[in-house]
Amino acid sequence: MKIKKSSPDVVMMGLGYIGLPTAALIAKSGKYVHGVDINQNVVDTINSGKVHIVEPELDAAVAFAVNEGNLVADTKPVNARTYIIVVPTPFKDKNEPDTSFVEAATVAILPLLEEGDLYIIESTSPVGTTEKMTGLIYSKRPELKNKLYVAYCPERVLPGNVMHELVHNDRVIGGIDNASTQKALSFYQQFVKGELHKTNARTAEMCKLVENSSRDVQIAFANELSLICDKADINVWELINLTNKHPRVNILQPGCGVGGHCIAVDPYFIVADYPMESKIIGTAREINNYKSFWCAEKIKNTKLEFQLKHGRKPRIALMGLAFKPNIDDLRESPAKYIVQKVLQDSNDEEYFIVEPNIASHNVFKLTDYNVAAEQADIVVFLVGHKQFFELELDKGKVVLDFCGIVRQ
Numbered sequence: 001m002k003i004k005k006s007s008p009d010v011v012m013m014g015l016g017y018i019g020l021p022t023a024a025l026i027a028k029s030g031k032y033v034h035g036v037d038i039n040q041n042v043v044d045t046i047n048s049g050k051v052h053i054v055e056p057e058l059d060a061a062v063a064f065a066v067n068e069g070n071l072v073a074d075t076k077p078v079n080a081r082t083y084i085i086v087v088p089t090p091f092k093d094k095n096e097p098d099t100s101f102v103e104a105a106t107v108a109i110l111p112l113l114e115e116g117d118l119y120i121i122e123s124t125s126p127v128g129t130t131e132k133m134t135g136l137i138y139s140k141r142p143e144l145k146n147k148l149y150v151a152y153c154p155e156r157v158l159p160g161n162v163m164h165e166l167v168h169n170d171r172v173i174g175g176i177d178n179a180s181t182q183k184a185l186s187f188y189q190q191f192v193k194g195e196l197h198k199t200n201a202r203t204a205e206m207c208k209l210v211e212n213s214s215r216d217v218q219i220a221f222a223n224e225l226s227l228i229c230d231k232a233d234i235n236v237w238e239l240i241n242l243t244n245k246h247p248r249v250n251i252l253q254p255g256c257g258v259g260g261h262c263i264a265v266d267p268y269f270i271v272a273d274y275p276m277e278s279k280i281i282g283t284a285r286e287i288n289n290y291k292s293f294w295c296a297e298k299i300k301n302t303k304l305e306f307q308l309k310h311g312r313k314p315r316i317a318l319m320g321l322a323f324k325p326n327i328d329d330l331r332e333s334p335a336k337y338i339v340q341k342v343l344q345d346s347n348d349e350e351y352f353i354v355e356p357n358i359a360s361h362n363v364f365k366l367t368d369y370n371v372a373a374e375q376a377d378i379v380v381f382l383v384g385h386k387q388f389f390e391l392e393l394d395k396g397k398v399v400l401d402f403c404g405i406v407r408q
């Protein structure tokens, strides 16, 4: 590793799914980045040039940045000219956003701030968070009042394609004043090739929440159709394919629910603050959650029907655990929820649990997807992994296709 003489240009508070790739990218542009994470293991892993998360091309980018001496990880921040907050904003009971990590990260850099520094929040945040943090900073450091540049700039990258999208996606930049917006824009210009759009902090905060809520609402529409079609004995995949032939209709795909740590979470940030006004957004969340419950019930009922018809318990293949196709991420996964729910009420049925993107799991005993599909009486497709499309199932099997593998 090369040794850096100067002090860092950027402090990145949070080295997770977004913070680490962003830190590596900024480091690649020649800047010296001091990455901060509260987890010592994460810090040690990164300083050894390795990564703690699975994301294509991230390992090479981090190894390069660390080797060049442009990325150093630590549990504590140091003095820099730009501070970026990229920490989680989960939600508490009753689906209220928890901004305590953003606050803690801000408090940690408070003593380091100097006149002319740039402070950016990237974490998904309720509207008003940037103004709130500005207030917090100036209440503790009144001598800096109006002497800092403060902006909100949400990340918008798709897990699985982060390294490409970080560079090529457009970005929305909202400062607490015009000078802050301009300062943040000049910063992102150094490593983003997508267009940079200027606005104010509140609009930028809402923009992030609305992007994910919009997708959630559209998926809810598709999931609602899947419930209607199940009753009406219509193939929902064929139906959506045909409706999408209309030049102004573009329906998304139904599935076994909506998962991940963004789309299934961010709409609650709007609902929590604007409950009376956000009826569609709130209902979409309910529909997408209900879809997972419905899938679990459908499996249980199909199991009972099989037993009545054949006089024995069926062997059931549960195909997929990840929160979406072709990834290994099980966080907030509706497929995992369904598998847990079905297993809870299990009466010695034989289950084959399948997830081709992970080698083993500490709770579930995994089975190869070919073996599972061959040996099961009931095959349940929970996630549309590419491997499942290659399967040729015997005609006698009962198939529950929640993600459009079979199509007809």
Ligand code: SAJ
Binding pocket: 155, 156, 157, 158, 159, 211, 212, 215, 219, 252, 253, 254, 255, 256, 257, 258, 259, 260, 261, 262, 263, 323, 324, 325
């Ligand atoms: N899903 C469906 N049907 C569809 C599309 C998705 O059921 O037609 C499900 C997926 O299976 C998954 C969930 O929705 O369970 C979310 O998957 P996703 O691919 O739509 O999104 P994420 O969570 O991986 O990433 C999203 C992206 N937001 C948008 O596309 C508006 C990404 O750009 C954001 O940066 C990311 O959230 C984030 O970090 O907020």
